[in-house]
Amino acid sequence: MKDILTIAKITFIGGRRDKVFLTLIIISVLIFPLIIFAISPLSMRQVREVAVSLSLSTISIVLLILSIFLGINLVYKDIERKFSHTVLSLPVSRQSYLIGKFIGLAGIIGVGVITLTIFSSIGIAIVDTMYTQNTVMSWTNFYAAILFDYLSLLILVAVSILVSTISTNIFSPLFITLAVYIIGYISQTVYDYIISPKGVELPKFIGIISKAVYYIFPNFTLFDIKFKAIYGIHLEINNILNVTAYSLLYLVILLSIAIVAFRKREML
């Protein structure tokens, strides 16, 4: 356990000192005043709703870039530049190395999440006081939406770690992680179509492939509760627990496969 935390700490420091991380966070923090004072008021009636929507979208995009970039940068490049060789020649198991890497990455993305959440919350709170609102702001839903975003991105980080452990070039982790993200967002729509009356008429193999993709790939639409945060729609606690359990299950599966693959990898 101590080894895992040692690796996590080093990974966290690496992420924190990464210029891309710092630049992205600074830029996105600067975007919030723009959203609050320039873009949201343009909607006239739903200023706060627009502010919430744009803030959540900004957080999503920034964290997506961050997750993919750091996920690949801190694992694939670790192997490519032979930093991992140095670590693995120490009494650190490959399992501890990968889990430590994941925890470190989750930590640094978590810092990004907290920073963006603080700034967006301040912005939304300002909008909420400046303009008359018809509804009450649901901060629970707002934070749950960000938490769900974070969980979905952790799955993506696990995907990038898994691909990095078996890949011999930087493009595979990049494209496969992006592909998983896109598939994860469209598989629900495709599945719904396949089981609809029109979908049943399609060739059988398309149905089989679509269902296989639906069940194998993580379903990211489950994590998208932005509309509930924007409009303050009631969010059931069971929903939060189920999605959290779903993400944890995926993380365990992905990291387990990554560990098995990494144990077999020769550090040439």
Add this chain to the structure above:
Amino acid sequence: METAIKTEGLSKTFKGKKGTQVNALIGLNLEIQKGEIFGFLGPNGAGKSTTIKLIMGLIRPTSGSFSVLGLTVSSDEYKKHIGYLPENPSYYDYLTAEELLHFVGSTFSMETTEIEQNSEHLLKTLDIYESRKRPIKSYSKGMLQRLGLAQALIHDPEIFVLDEPMSGLDPIGRILVRNLILELKSKGKAVFMSTHILNDIETICDRVGIIINGELKRIVKIKDILEKDIISYDITFSSTNNEPEILNTFKGQFSKRVDTFNLKILPQDLTKILSNISKDKDITLHLIQPERKGLEHLFTEIINEK
């Protein structure tokens, strides 16, 4: 003496392109004792780094096994007894030297105070203390090598596996590292080092294993090479006589310098020439230098055996 590292039939075959196989290491049997400096010599691609990577668990053997301090390797725990310097040290370059040593020390379950004390001592010994707070990315090749040695030494292990320890070092750095390795030996540590530099092996190693094309060709004691295999002697002397008699008596190569003569003679003539010199009052003897076949000769000989 206690065995530090023992390999038994250690082999590694890599899969090449189009189903070809490359035998990087073939049945290596090696035994390195504590208190010994063992040099591993071979041309590029001979299998030196493959052996080291196998010992460090970075790659898995195709067949054979190895043990460390008599313990069969089953988990990563055996690495606690080893200090490893990779061929081209590559460390998290966003860290400072201090942070790196702290990280490495932590993986060896060292206490923070112990890490701090050892770090300070090692960074000072290796002359990089002043740069300890700078990111590693700003380090030169020689500084990286010194830092690599510091991280290999931080936990004071019983065994050292050093892949090209002198690589990238300036002359002062080389002397420093050479003395450091000799100090380790005096403390009873085992040092297994690979190198291309024959002089380093002759100067500090007790034994050398010569590996070519993945096969260990020979293990020799450096002492044997240095004490035996003398092919000639270089004798330097001066004489008040411009043409000393001795040059006519001995068939050898001689050359005249500004104020001295240099005579190259066969080993069997040494006693006779010394006797003649002692009788000749015009001659003053300055230096007798044996010329050996040496490691270079042995290495070339083995290479040519192919």
